[in-house]
Amino acid sequence: DAMVIQNPRYQVTQFGKPVTLSCSQTLNHNVMYWYQQKSSQAPKLLFHYYDKDFNNEADTPDNFQSRRPNTSFCFLDIRSPGLGDAAMYLCATSRGVKNEKLFFGSGTQLSVL
Amino acid sequence: SQELEQSPQSLIVQEGKNLTINCTSSKTLYGLYWYKQKYGEGLIFLMMLQKGGEEKSHEKITAKLDEKKQQSSLHITASQPSHAGIYLCGADMGGDDKIIFGKGTRLHILP
Numbered sequence: 001d002a003m004v005i006q007n008p009r010y011q012v013t014q015f016g017k018p019v020t021l022s023c024s025q026t027l028n029h030n031v032m033y034w035y036q037q038k039s040s041q042a043p044k045l046l047f048h049y050y051d052k053d054f055n056n057e058a059d060t061p062d063n064f065q066s067r068r069p070n071t072s073f074c075f076l077d078i079r080s081p082g083l084g085d086a087a088m089y090l091c092a093t094s095r096g097v098k099n100e101k102l103f104f105g106s107g108t109q110l111s112v113l
Numbered sequence: 114s115q116e117l118e119q120s121p122q123s124l125i126v127q128e129g130k131n132l133t134i135n136c137t138s139s140k141t142l143y144g145l146y147w148y149k150q151k152y153g154e155g156l157i158f159l160m161m162l163q164k165g166g167e168e169k170s171h172e173k174i175t176a177k178l179d180e181k182k183q184q185s186s187l188h189i190t191a192s193q194p195s196h197a198g199i200y201l202c203g204a205d206m207g208g209d210d211k212i213i214f215g216k217g218t219r220l221h222i223l224p
Contacts, residue, residue: 004155033211042117042201042214043156055210090155097210099144099163102203104155 003027006091006105013081014113021076021108023091031097032074034066035090037107043090049074050097078110086112116140117204117215125221126192134187134218136202144205145185146212147176151198159187159200189220197222 005024013019023032031050035043047056049068063085065077078085088109092102118137126132136145144163148156160169162178162185169176173190189196199217206213 006155035214040216042216045211045213048211050210057211088153092156098205099161101146101158101161102156102212103158104148106155107153109153 004091004093004103004105006089006108008108009106010109010111012111012113013078015083016080019078019081019110021078021089021091021110023074023076023105024072025074025093025103026072027093027095027103028071029093029095029103030071031094031100032068033092033094033102034064034074034076035092037088037090038086046076048097081110081112083112086110116206116213117202119200119202119215119218121218122216123219123221125223127223128193129191132189132192132220134200134220136185136187136204136215138183138204138206140183140206142178142182142185142204143207144212145176145178145182146203147185147187148201148203148214149198150201150217156201192220192222194222194224196220 033048034046037043046060068074088107090107091105094100147159150156160176165180165182175188201217203212203214
């Protein structure tokens with residue numbers, strides 16, 4: 001029944017070792033988002049896709065990249081994780097970008113050793 | 114500076130008591146969303162408010178958006194252990210196609 005699925009639930013990587021987080025959806029939504037949430041902080045939008053159109057937030061580091069090969073899947077690539085990148089990464093979807101609620105996955109908790 | 118301020122940051126209440134959480138912005142809110150997050154998990158949608166003065170209820174949770182559309186409150190009546198978690202408000206402030214979030218209010222319910 002899960003509609004937005006994130007894998008893995010927990011991810012451990014080494015400092016500087018590339019890591020990929022995945023998100024899939026069964027809702028056929030047009031928009032997919034990636035948020036970063038650090039402990040006791042607000043979720044921070046990194047980027048989003050409207051269909052195939054990629055929208056990067058101005059303050060998202062170049063170290064973070066994303067791919068959306070089809071409607072259902074979206075990936076977050078961290079090219080060279082630093083200790084400061086340890087966080088919960090939340091994927092969300094919506095039908096459109098205005099007046100639409102977001103549907104969230106359970107998140108991937110990333111640890112960087 | 115944080116565009117959405119939530120208060121209080123943390124709240125401990127006795128089971129059965131009522132409580133209110135607030136979300137305030139210095140800008141007009143074109144859409145206001147309330148979500149609940151359990152520790153270490155994703156966000157679960159509760160309610161969306163768009164019109165000034167709008168009020169919505171779901172079970173024992175009521176959310177209101179003020180007439181000026183700059184403040185929202187979430188009220189829980191007769192709190193239960195299942196209400197424990199982090200409540201986040203999110204808002205569309207117009208212009209950019211995105212929802213920004215507050216830091217959340219951590220709610221603990223004492224049995």
